[in-house]
Amino acid sequence: MSEDLLEKGYEPKEVERRLYAKWEADGMFAAADSSDKPSFSIVIPPPNVTGVLHMGHALNNTMQDILCRYRRLKGDNVLWMPGTDHAGIATQNVVERKLAADGKDRHELGRDKFIEAVWKWREEYGSAIINQLKHLGASCDWQRERFTMDKGLSKAVRTVFVKLYDQGLIYRGMYITNWCPRCQTALSDLEVEHKELNGHLYHIRYPLADGSGSVVVATTRPETMLGDTAVAVHPDDERYRDLSCDTVILPLMDRKMPIIQDTYVDRAFGTGALKITPAHDPNDFEIGQRHNLPSIKVIADDGRMTADAGRFEGMDRFECRKAVVAELKAQDLLVTMDDHKHGVGHCYRCKSIVEPNLSRQWFVKAKVLAQPAIEAVQSGKTRIIPEIWTKTYYDWMLNIKDWCISRQIWWGHQIPAWTCQECGELVVAMDAPGRCRKCNSEDLVQESDVLDTWFSSALWPFSTMGWPEHTDLLKTFYPTTVLVTGFDILFFWVARMMMMGIHFMGEVPFKDVYVHALVRDEEGKKMSKSKGNVIDPLVVIEQYGTDAFRFTLAAFAAQGRDIKMSEQRVEGYRHFINKLWNAARFSLMHLDSGHDHIDADHISLPDRWILARLNKVTGQVAQCLDDYRFNEAAGAAYQFVWHEFCDWYLEAIKPALYDDSRGPAQAAAKQVLWTVLRDILVLLHPFAPFVTEEIWDKLPGTRGSIMLARYPEPEDYVADQDGLNRAEGEMRTVMDIITGIRNIRGEMNIAPSARLEAAVASPLDDVRQTVTTQQDLIVNLARLNALAVQENDLHSATAATAIVTDATIMVELKGVVDFSQEAQRLEKEIGKLTKELTGIGKKLSNPGFLSKAPEQVVSDVREKQVLLSEKQDKLAATLEKVKSFIQI
């Protein structure tokens, strides 16, 4: 017996800490810069440096880790590139809040000091999420960890910016953008969250300048009228064709402005007259450009009214709205005020209501970059899985708008552009130019804006591998094999990586994109702090162990469906981990050495059967993982280990293991047990890395980490493949017989301790032979006294009968049980058969079925009908006997 017996229960905490440290120390996660092995690479979706591990991270990284560990076992050179994102606005907000707690704000500190404070903050707290990933078991190549603000990545960012600018794909200009008055920065369209709010639609009368009447306009934001510079109507609108005057007077401001005609106006909405505020509405801005209208900015960057708002100056924008409405009412210019539901943009970071605002910003001409990114997916260079997301991807890419990349914050990559203070020349360059190239002045000032965080993330697949240098790493691992990500950042991130990767590397950044679902709470709601329904993965890990948690995530990760997480489910998989542990514990009691050979001449039916099953299941699990069907992979492994290996195989070989007189048969059983357990560990390792490594370490005959093991291949076991395949059928018969007897026992409440007499009858020679050779096994697992094997059914009035394929089982019950129970049991069984036979009969009496269904299907159904009705007849005959016996 092995000396390394396992403890009675698996205690994950200590094991996880110890093994992870060892893996890291031994460099088990390290990728080779170049290698003869096939390459497999994943770049991690870099978590925000401010982040704490949530369920989304846990799922996302568990999947990546399963793939990486699996590919290592398959023999690949695996790179899992880790890192974090500087998360511009998010991080700045966090640090600002921290300053505010000390009664300070960033403007007091100044830009340089503030950035210093952010770096300091990052040093202190920024590795939190990395440590949490380690708790999850993530096998990232930590030596290569990157940060979107580190030196190399910053260089990549500047290089890309300069190139795109030189190529005319980046430009600067005054445009309407989404503006967050709280964060005081522009936001991209994607960073705005639209929520339906109950507001009002105000109808306001604008008098005609000649006093002959008025035009009524409708708006949801009356305060913006202070910045109106025109009223627009549709050119074909009859209502406004014959106005006596083409000028109106803007109420409250007494400003004359034109009535213009533009086809943008929807005649059916409101009154068909649209007030135009070029400085505060994106559509109005475009109309304004078309008609050369002036823009008057009445809402300042901080959300307060400007001097151009006249007497409303200094008011908050919402306060001003009330004031404007009140004045309009007083002047009898407010025609109606209707309830109106409409979408309102909110800042995705601070949830403030976003204000469309006119400002000078930098943009990327996205359409040019999008086209090749569309084609790459169409041609299959990049596959999106599940495929359903390709349509979403196309839709967005085809309608893509220019990407506003400048942000008016301090934390981020400062835009590498300088303006000459003498002549106004704009210089875009990698580094600060010493002099103006035009006027030679030394007085150059760098843009204060920084880049959108997603600009640097877009370069992640190649910037982390050393680009713009031509590194071995890039050669070996770019394009990456697969990107694993949630659909919530499909546009933010995936689409932009596609664009940048193709543009700068000339190749797609990843061959596959696996898009997984969201993790929700038990009721299917999104987890959020405000709802208080957040389940902390670290708490789950603490309570149930990492392996149980990972297995749960994998088992529930069906493609295209959100996961509802509850602790109860994790508990179920903890049981599984414990089951594995105990199975290993049992095995180790009987294994004292490794085995590189199986004595095929002495292996038993259960031995051959479990090898055949292992063979199939390893192939199945591998195929599922290759197809990103994590739940099926986990399910197949679970079913095999628990319900085939533990429930049947281990029970079946116990007699051989305990009986030393069996010599070669015992030896063969140990060889098979060792082999199957070894491969089960490897099979499960990607899902449950810790417990498998811990058992591996205790398993005699294994050397080094399980991470160095080889994933089992079909030809690994015995040469006799036919024998293996036959074993499945033979074992099926044996198991059916055992289950049949157990069923009688259970249904009739016969104590397990009661040893029974049973007989199996079959007209088929090979069935009888199987049963005869497996007599001991059946006697043992069905808890019999003796088992007779015969050709013809033996009708006993005092026996219970069960019928399985090609065999009849009889269990003698005389003196054991009350026979009325057996009559009831038989009636129930016959009832089931009758129901099934009715369905089959209907089918077979349908001429359409007989003539049109494939021959195979028809004959299968016929065969089944014969089988079932034979069974029914036998049971009916038995029932008669039992009844007559009762009457006696």
Place this chain on the structure above:
RNA sequence: GGGCGGAUAGCUCAGUUGGGAGAGCACCGGCCUUACAAGCCGGGGGUCACAGGUUCAAGCCCUGUUCCGCCUACCA
């Protein structure tokens, strides 16, 4: 407004070319059978949302309806 997904056992969900409705948990009955009571053995339970259609045959394909959920959008 446009688009997408879901509706299957009490609960959570699988169900990949249309051909015998499954799992886990929960529930009921019986077991401390020398790895495991975090276990073992057995069992009950479903008009596959609704209405049509295609087909010999539909949980699966088509059309429509209802109810959830999500994404997206410049109707002031």
